[in-house]
Amino acid sequence: MSAIVASPEGFDIPPDDRRLIRWTVYIGYFALFAGVAHGFAQAMSYAGIDILRFFPFLQGYYQGLTAHGVANALFFTFAFSNGFLPLLTSRALARRLHSGLLHGTLWTLVAANILVIFAVTTNRASVLYTSYAPLQAHWTYYLGLVLLVVSSYVAAAHLIVLLVGWKKEHRGERIPLLAFICVATYAMWILASLGVAVSFIGFLLPWSLGILERTDPLLNRTLFWFTGHAIVYVWLLPAYISWYALVPRQVGGKIVSDPLTRVVFVMFLLLSVPTGFHHQYTDPGIGTRMKAFHALLTFGVFYPSLATAFSVVASLEIGGRARGGRGVLGWIKRLPWGDPSVSAQLLAMFTFVFGGITGLINASYTMNQVVHNTAWIPGHFHMTVGSAVALTLMGVAYWLIPYLTGRKLWGRRVAVAQAWIYAVGVLIFARGMISGGLDGMPRRTFLAAAAYHKDSWALAGALTGIGGTLMTLGALLFFVVIVMTIWTGRRGEGPTDIPFAEALLPPTTSGWDTKLDRLGWWFVAAVVLVAIAYGPFFLQYLPPHLVSPGYRFF
Numbered sequence: 066m067s068a069i070v071a072s073p074e075g076f077d078i079p080p081d082d083r084r085l086i087r088w089t090v091y092i093g094y095f096a097l098f099a100g101v102a103h104g105f106a107q108a109m110s111y112a113g114i115d116i117l118r119f120f121p122f123l124q125g126y127y128q129g130l131t132a133h134g135v136a137n138a139l140f141f142t143f144a145f146s147n148g149f150l151p152l153l154t155s156r157a158l159a160r161r162l163h164s165g166l167l168h169g170t171l172w173t174l175v176a177a178n179i180l181v182i183f184a185v186t187t188n189r190a191s192v193l194y195t196s197y198a199p200l201q202a203h204w205t206y207y208l209g210l211v212l213l214v215v216s217s218y219v220a221a222a223h224l225i226v227l228l229v230g231w232k233k234e235h236r237g238e239r240i241p242l243l244a245f246i247c248v249a250t251y252a253m254w255i256l257a258s259l260g261v262a263v264s265f266i267g268f269l270l271p272w273s274l275g276i277l278e279r280t281d282p283l284l285n286r287t288l289f290w291f292t293g294h295a296i297v298y299v300w301l302l303p304a305y306i307s308w309y310a311l312v313p314r315q316v317g318g319k320i321v322s323d324p325l326t327r328v329v330f331v332m333f334l335l336l337s338v339p340t341g342f343h344h345q346y347t348d349p350g351i352g353t354r355m356k357a358f359h360a361l362l363t364f365g366v367f368y369p370s371l372a373t374a375f376s377v378v379a380s381l382e383i384g385g386r387a388r389g390g391r392g393v394l395g396w397i398k399r400l401p402w403g404d405p406s407v408s409a410q411l412l413a414m415f416t417f418v419f420g421g422i423t424g425l426i427n428a429s430y431t432m433n434q435v436v437h438n439t440a441w442i443p444g445h446f447h448m449t450v451g452s453a454v455a456l457t458l459m460g461v462a463y464w465l466i467p468y469l470t471g472r473k474l475w476g477r478r479v480a481v482a483q484a485w486i487y488a489v490g491v492l493i494f495a496r497g498m499i500s501g502g503l504d505g506m507p508r509r510t511f512l513a514a515a516a517y518h519k520d521s522w523a524l525a526g527a528l529t530g531i532g533g534t535l536m537t538l539g540a541l542l543f544f545v546v547i548v549m550t551i552w553t554g555r556r557g558e559g560p561t562d563i564p565f566a567e568a569l570l571p572p573t574t575s576g577w578d579t580k581l582d583r584l585g586w587w588f589v590a591a592v593v594l595v596a597i598a599y600g601p602f603f604l605q606y607l608p609p610h611l612v613s614p615g616y617r618f619f
């Protein structure tokens with residue numbers, strides 16, 4: 066188990082393990098593919114064009130929107146991370162992966178897919194990815210999502226097994242940074258997932274099976290958002306891991322500061338969960354003070370992303386200057402834009418600046434009244450999960466798939482073009498969405514068939530449609546590159562290692578920053594903070610108000 070697997074020749078993992086990781090991430094990219102097709106239809110609807118009827122098996126708008134959200138936001142992100150993070154941790158700690166755990170992650174993921182695909186394609190679960198009660202889906206949908214979470218727990222257990230094994234042999238040593246940030250990410254997720262675990266296993270699943278006759282919509286919503294804000298960081302942090310630890314190496318730079326990077330991830334562990342009420346500012350039944358407290362903590366969790374913006378840009382600057390860049394901005398031009406893995410991720414970072422700004426506006430309690438439930442919100446989240454994350458994971462694929470298959474990347478130039486097309490597309494799309502949202506254009510509405518319309522939505526809708534078309538084209542080109550790489554890429558010419566960057570300011574062995582490695586303590590501190598932020602609500606609200614039967618409008 067402890068054999069050193071990283072050597073100057075590269076990082077070699079047994080072919081079976083490689084295959085298991087490959088299929089885990091393939092499922093993720095397949096989900097991306099399935100999801101973007103529906104995304105295209107959604108964008109066209111805003112432009113007033115109905116193409117839904119050309120989709121086989123599709124019986125309605127909400128079925129397509131559910132497929133889009135569930136496939137892209139839930140399956141793509143988790144399948145990717147469940148394969149990627151164990152691989153990175155194994156590399157960082159130079160420890161062999163555990164085949165049993167890789168099998169466990171993959172097969173629970175496969176089972177989750179089968180159940181959810183069945184439920185969604187047969188129109189038994191058109192409840193959208195937020196799964197709000199009293200809309201009721203078929204039990205296979207809830208069970209499938211529970212299995213998706215189980216798959217992520219197996220992956221989390223894998224990280225812990227690797228770390229504990231490493232610690233036994235390296236007493237008193239600092240945890241290598243790359244492993245630390247991977248473990249911190251999934252530690253946060255374990256805490257965050259408690260909300261949906263209770264909601265799905267305790268209420269929605271038994272309710273869909275008829276064991277519980279009625280459920281409590283507000284409690285289920287609250288439990289969903291207990292998990293739901295933190296979940297966006299479970300999507301984001303694998304991208305941050307790449308931006309912090311891998312991209313600097315790809316551009317010839319360095320991580321600016323090892324301790325700062327750890328502080329950022331510890332802050333996400335502490336502050337991701339106790340912010341969920343910022344999705345429920347307009348919900349009745351939750352006290353104003355509780356909402357205001359969550360608003361405050363949301364501004365707290367904004368900080369680690371701000372720190373990331375400065376430190377990731379600084380690490381890029383080191384790379385750009387080392388490559389001969391001069392002047393205030395000259396280094397940007399010298400970054401290796403011809404490397405599709407780099408250009409996709411740089412463009413992903415750029416879109417995230419606007420994702421962050423719109424997020425702050427959402428979080429501002431009173432401003433939220435203007436944008437809540439409007440098209441502004443999908444404008445916001447396509448510049449976060451829809452590009453900062455999705456485009457980064459496409460960029461990562463450009464080295465990861467060659468590494469996992471041993472084949473050379475096919476169509477380097479096509480890959481660079483796809484990143485630009487996607488990024489320009491998402492910016493046009495989001496411009497349409499956010500301006501329409503400010504003008505009251507609703508989200509989650511089939512505008513192409515709506516009986517009401519406002520003339521001033523025309524431009525916003527058209528931009529949304531044009532941007533969405535470019536995004537779809539960019540995504541399709543991504544799949545062409547990946548499929549061609551897998552089928553026709555030159556064998557034996559893939560990268561043989563997973564290179565990660567060194568830190569300009571390294572970790573110390575006796576300074577304050579050694580405390581950051583006490584992930585167990587930080588986890589306990591996070592539990593305490595969550596208890597303070599959610600405790601009063603649950604104390605005042607419980608027991609559950611089981612009042613609502615299930616409704617199916619599909």
Ligand code: HAS
Pocket residue numbers: 195297298300301343344363366367370371373374375377378381397411412414415417418420421422423424425427428429433436437438442445446449450454
């Ligand atoms: Fe959000 C709603 C607040 C981040 C996803 N968000 C959503 C929904 C989704 C989502 C899916 O407070 C809709 C949920 C639903 O269906 O109802 N969000 C925030 C805040 C942040 C934030 C404060 N969101 C994200 C991320 C997501 C995501 C990340 C996915 C991955 N969001 C909200 C709120 C709502 C909400 C309310 C509810 C709205 C409502 O009314 O329903 C922050 O974490 C953002 C921090 C980000 C930054 C940006 C840092 C920039 C970096 C890039 C640096 C690179 C540079 C470029 C400068 C501070 C790190 C360099 C390039 C070169 C070329 C050199």
Ligand code: CU
Pocket residue numbers: 293294295297343344
């Ligand atoms: Cu949120």
